[in-house]
Amino acid sequence: MPRDSADSGFIDALSHHFPADMFSRAEQSYLEEPRGRYQGARGFVARPRSTEEVSALVKACGEAGVGIVPYGGGTGLVAGQIAPEGEPDMPLILSLERMNTIRAVYPQENVLIADAGVILANIQKAAEDVDRLFPLSLASEGSARIGGLLGTNAGGVNVLRYGNTRDLCLGLEVVMPDGSIWNGLKRLRKDNTGYDLRNLMIGSEGTLGVITGASLKLFPRPASIGTAVFVIRDAEAALELLSLAKSQLGESISAFELMHGNGLDFLQQTMPDVRKPFGDYHPEWMILMDIGLPKGLDPQEALENLFVSAEAEGIVSDAVIAQSETQRNDFWAVRELIPIANRQIGAVSSHDVSVPLSELPHFIARVWQSIAQVGEFRINCFGHVGDGNLHCNVFPPEGKSRDLFLEETKQIKRMVHDIANELGGTFSAEHGVGRAKKADLARYGDPAKLAAMRAIKDALDPKGIMNPGAVLS
Amino acid sequence: MPRDSADSGFIDALSHHFPADMFSRAEQSYLEEPRGRYQGARGFVARPRSTEEVSALVKACGEAGVGIVPYGGGTGLVAGQIAPEGEPDMPLILSLERMNTIRAVYPQENVLIADAGVILANIQKAAEDVDRLFPLSLASEGSARIGGLLGTNAGGVNVLRYGNTRDLCLGLEVVMPDGSIWNGLKRLRKDNTGYDLRNLMIGSEGTLGVITGASLKLFPRPASIGTAVFVIRDAEAALELLSLAKSQLGESISAFELMHGNGLDFLQQTMPDVRKPFGDYHPEWMILMDIGLPKGLDPQEALENLFVSAEAEGIVSDAVIAQSETQRNDFWAVRELIPIANRQIGAVSSHDVSVPLSELPHFIARVWQSIAQVGEFRINCFGHVGDGNLHCNVFPPEGKSRDLFLEETKQIKRMVHDIANELGGTFSAEHGVGRAKKADLARYGDPAKLAAMRAIKDALDPKGIMNPGAVLS
Numbered sequence: 001m002p003r004d005s006a007d008s009g010f011i012d013a014l015s016h017h018f019p020a021d022m023f024s025r026a027e028q029s030y031l032e033e034p035r036g037r038y039q040g041a042r043g044f045v046a047r048p049r050s051t052e053e054v055s056a057l058v059k060a061c062g063e064a065g066v067g068i069v070p071y072g073g074g075t076g077l078v079a080g081q082i083a084p085e086g087e088p089d090m091p092l093i094l095s096l097e098r099m100n101t102i103r104a105v106y107p108q109e110n111v112l113i114a115d116a117g118v119i120l121a122n123i124q125k126a127a128e129d130v131d132r133l134f135p136l137s138l139a140s141e142g143s144a145r146i147g148g149l150l151g152t153n154a155g156g157v158n159v160l161r162y163g164n165t166r167d168l169c170l171g172l173e174v175v176m177p178d179g180s181i182w183n184g185l186k187r188l189r190k191d192n193t194g195y196d197l198r199n200l201m202i203g204s205e206g207t208l209g210v211i212t213g214a215s216l217k218l219f220p221r222p223a224s225i226g227t228a229v230f231v232i233r234d235a236e237a238a239l240e241l242l243s244l245a246k247s248q249l250g251e252s253i254s255a256f257e258l259m260h261g262n263g264l265d266f267l268q269q270t271m272p273d274v275r276k277p278f279g280d281y282h283p284e285w286m287i288l289m290d291i292g293l294p295k296g297l298d299p300q301e302a303l304e305n306l307f308v309s310a311e312a313e314g315i316v317s318d319a320v321i322a323q324s325e326t327q328r329n330d331f332w333a334v335r336e337l338i339p340i341a342n343r344q345i346g347a348v349s350s351h352d353v354s355v356p357l358s359e360l361p362h363f364i365a366r367v368w369q370s371i372a373q374v375g376e377f378r379i380n381c382f383g384h385v386g387d388g389n390l391h392c393n394v395f396p397p398e399g400k401s402r403d404l405f406l407e408e409t410k411q412i413k414r415m416v417h418d419i420a421n422e423l424g425g426t427f428s429a430e431h432g433v434g435r436a437k438k439a440d441l442a443r444y445g446d447p448a449k450l451a452a453m454r455a456i457k458d459a460l461d462p463k464g465i466m467n468p469g470a471v472l473s
Numbered sequence: 474m475p476r477d478s479a480d481s482g483f484i485d486a487l488s489h490h491f492p493a494d495m496f497s498r499a500e501q502s503y504l505e506e507p508r509g510r511y512q513g514a515r516g517f518v519a520r521p522r523s524t525e526e527v528s529a530l531v532k533a534c535g536e537a538g539v540g541i542v543p544y545g546g547g548t549g550l551v552a553g554q555i556a557p558e559g560e561p562d563m564p565l566i567l568s569l570e571r572m573n574t575i576r577a578v579y580p581q582e583n584v585l586i587a588d589a590g591v592i593l594a595n596i597q598k599a600a601e602d603v604d605r606l607f608p609l610s611l612a613s614e615g616s617a618r619i620g621g622l623l624g625t626n627a628g629g630v631n632v633l634r635y636g637n638t639r640d641l642c643l644g645l646e647v648v649m650p651d652g653s654i655w656n657g658l659k660r661l662r663k664d665n666t667g668y669d670l671r672n673l674m675i676g677s678e679g680t681l682g683v684i685t686g687a688s689l690k691l692f693p694r695p696a697s698i699g700t701a702v703f704v705i706r707d708a709e710a711a712l713e714l715l716s717l718a719k720s721q722l723g724e725s726i727s728a729f730e731l732m733h734g735n736g737l738d739f740l741q742q743t744m745p746d747v748r749k750p751f752g753d754y755h756p757e758w759m760i761l762m763d764i765g766l767p768k769g770l771d772p773q774e775a776l777e778n779l780f781v782s783a784e785a786e787g788i789v790s791d792a793v794i795a796q797s798e799t800q801r802n803d804f805w806a807v808r809e810l811i812p813i814a815n816r817q818i819g820a821v822s823s824h825d826v827s828v829p830l831s832e833l834p835h836f837i838a839r840v841w842q843s844i845a846q847v848g849e850f851r852i853n854c855f856g857h858v859g860d861g862n863l864h865c866n867v868f869p870p871e872g873k874s875r876d877l878f879l880e881e882t883k884q885i886k887r888m889v890h891d892i893a894n895e896l897g898g899t900f901s902a903e904h905g906v907g908r909a910k911k912a913d914l915a916r917y918g919d920p921a922k923l924a925a926m927r928a929i930k931d932a933l934d935p936k937g938i939m940n941p942g943a944v945l946s
Contacts, residue, residue, distance in 0.1 A: 109831050167640065180924070186897065188897075189861055189862070190628050190632060190857070190860050190862045192903055195925075197926070200672070203665055203668070223723065251693065297767070387662040426666050430665055441666055445667060446657060448649050448653040448654060452649065453668045455932040455933055
């Protein structure tokens with residue numbers, strides 16, 4: 001564990017070796033996280049401009065035994081980016097925001113190489129500029145940075161077709177805990193030369209090194225895209241629709257998102273001007289679906305055909321198929337505003353679980369049943385159902401504040417995670433462990449895996465300076 | 474490093490704790506590898522039937538300080554599966570061949586769970602039986618076992634569309650070097666709970682543990698498939714054709730294989746009865762291409778359209794499009810028999826390199842040029858060009874034996890790997906490191922990565938019992 005603090009004495013001593021604007025007192029923005037459950041200690045932030053500067057910083061911190069918290073866009077939902085108040089040794093916040101250059105684009109190879117601090121939306125845009133697609137897409141794409149997205153192996157809405165962030169990465173540049181630079185920015189689809197350090201770094205949440213650059217996969221843009229919202233019979237019908245859609249459309253389905261009527265109610269309460277797919281009618285269960293097709297196929301026709309056969313089988317009762325880019329954006333705005341509406345309502349408990357696809361109906365039924373036994377809560381269960389990943393969030397009864405239910409919060413969190421675990425699922429599908437879910441990792445993690453993680457952490461970061469207190473205790 | 478041998482004393486002592494048929498003297502088949510460059514020491518083989526038996530064996534070997542060589546189908550091309558003669562401590566060969574049960578199939582989830590010893594062709598068949606596809610495909614699929622394919626992260630002909638073996642795996646069961654069992658057989662598409670132990674084990678070639686089971690991804694079968702062989706203008710035209718094909722067919726291209734006229738010549742010499750795509754005409758450069766399309770598109774038509782536009786641009790001069798399943802199989806038989814013909818001819822040097830896609834033409838030109846300076850060799854350069862992966866093999870002049878060129882072998886090997894490395898490529902795209910390419914790893918590997926590999930190996934296998942002598946020295 002770190003044995004010293006990044007206090008003003010340490011920063012003063014260090015500042016002689018770096019450009020004058022390298023260090024500053026951390027502004028409020030570095031001390032907050034979106035869920036508002038952790039408050040950062042008011043320490044210092046370093047903002048390097050190059051991999052070499054990151055290397056020098058890590059070396060200096062290693063020598064002094066000072067911890068480092070790598071910081072991307074600050075959008076993480078499990079407080080992996082926060083150095084919390086009240087801990088004995090205050091770490092240095094290492095922000096990658098100044099390393100925001102797209103280093104190279106190779107359209108013919110479908111490869112893009114970026115600094116870790118590039119904002120996701122800018123990578124999407126650079127891909128689009130050469131008629132390619134970088135498919136990673138999530139609500140925070142306007143501020144999340146690629147280094148943090150890799151560090152947490154972010155998910156999002158296109159995992160069904162294109163995989164998680166790890167699946168979109170060909171190579172990494174990483175400053176290791178001893179300050180050495182691993183130059184692994186390969187542009188190769190195949191490279192079987194030793195252990196898979198790339199995937200080990202991805203998803204390690206800054207506890208094994210600082211990602212400074214990444215070589216990313218681009219994809220051809222589908223010739224045409226289509227979007228629809230279906231009203232489904234019940235939660236179980238989501239799987240039936242997915243199965244039918246897969247049989248008709250193969251791998252063309254890029255997003256398959258569950259939405260619940262409570263989400264539309266919350267949206268109506270908090271943002272009444274947002275246009276909703278069925279107006280004032282808030283169906284209980286809906287699926288928002290995106291497809292991307294090759295040349296020669298018509299997405300409207302494909303979605304209409306799907307609706308006709310799904311209606312005949314009693315899976316869906318209604319649907320709207322986007323007739324324009326505007327309508328498409330409207331549908332997606334609803335999906336992306338639901339989490340913001342949720343936050344304004346104030347959840348008693350938020351979850352990011354995944355279960356095996358065929359266990360989804362049992363999961364939903366058991367969660368509903370168990371929560372009903374605790375009290376009269378409202379549930380908004382939504383998310384990436386095509387990946388088996390649900391954000392099943394629990395809200396207080398109308399008119400009551402979540403602050404009245406602190407005991408119930410603990411009880412519900414445990415229940416939901418226990419149910420996911422019993423069904424072969426996980427307590428963290430896409431958000432990671434960070435600081436918020438360390439106890440869950442210790443409780444649900446496989447003992448042999450936890451022992452291996454501990455051994456790897458101690459081997460690569462013997463001084464424990466990398467993101468101390470995150471993931472592992 | 475191991476400090477004791479799996480000699481008859483050790484086996485006698487151990488055999489009381491296991492079923493009578495657990496151990497036997499290793500038959501010749503365990504002592505050979507396909508390239509014939511290594512000869513195994515005549516030691517003992519253990520053939521466990523369960524994960525618990527593997528665990529007990531690993532524990533016992535750990536206590537005695539005896540090494541273990543995990544053994545799948547024996548088809549590896551870099552001698553990772555061989556305990557070579559003449560080393561001080563003879564390891565135990567641990568064959569997974571009796572663990573050959575498909576544990577479960579979940580068609581709705583597109584998941585299959587198999588023991589490590591299941592032969593690839595049987596997994597493909599089990600997927601087909603539920604109208605699904607397991608896309609891993611390579612020449613040795615009739616004998617390679619899934620544990621070995623995962624251990625080496627095998628590639629093959631469908632990587633372009635479906636990825637390497639690691640991309641086809643959702644979860645693993647592994648016996649760790651201390652004998653503990655990591656139960657990671659999840660059926661989840663998303664699980665962000667700690668370090669990516671799965672990908673660390675995949676491709677570690679048995680040096681970090683013994684894979685005993687795997688949870689694998691299945692895919693929808695394409696509604697229709699098409700196959701064609703194109704005669705291309707020159708090696709550079711391969712990239713132009715790939716680019717054009719991607720723009721017309723998006724991600725529908727499942728295989729894009731380069732073939733060279735010398736390969737057809739060798740086939741003619743060694744297996745004259747094999748039907749070749751253009752009969753006696755052996756074009757210099759050809760592409761064998763597979764596409765799989767969704768409903769509503771016609772593969773013949775798609776391939777014809779591609780030919781017309783490629784011919785108009787001067788990329789291709791001729792093509793045959795398979796008109797039947799038989800003709801399709803004929804084309805693929807040629808592709809898969811070329812490596813066997815190569816072995817009969819006897820290569821001076823064989824390679825498994827990959828380079829960034831846009832460097833392929835430079836790579837081929839530089840290799841040709843450099844080898845011409847060494848002498849009058851024949852080159853058969855073929856393989857998975859869509860992935861940037863070429864098997865660029867060098868043969869003696871007609872009528873001469875490769876044994877006359879031992880000095881040139883070393884020189885050529887070094888030259889080809891140097892060129893690949895200079896162009897940002899790798900000396901091992903899909904075969905791994907094993908024992909045959911350890912010196913290359915030490916020469917070309919990134920120092921920070923090598924240090925991390927060493928630290929991880931020592932942390933997880935402090936006694937060095939797992940596949941001693943493979944990958945790392």
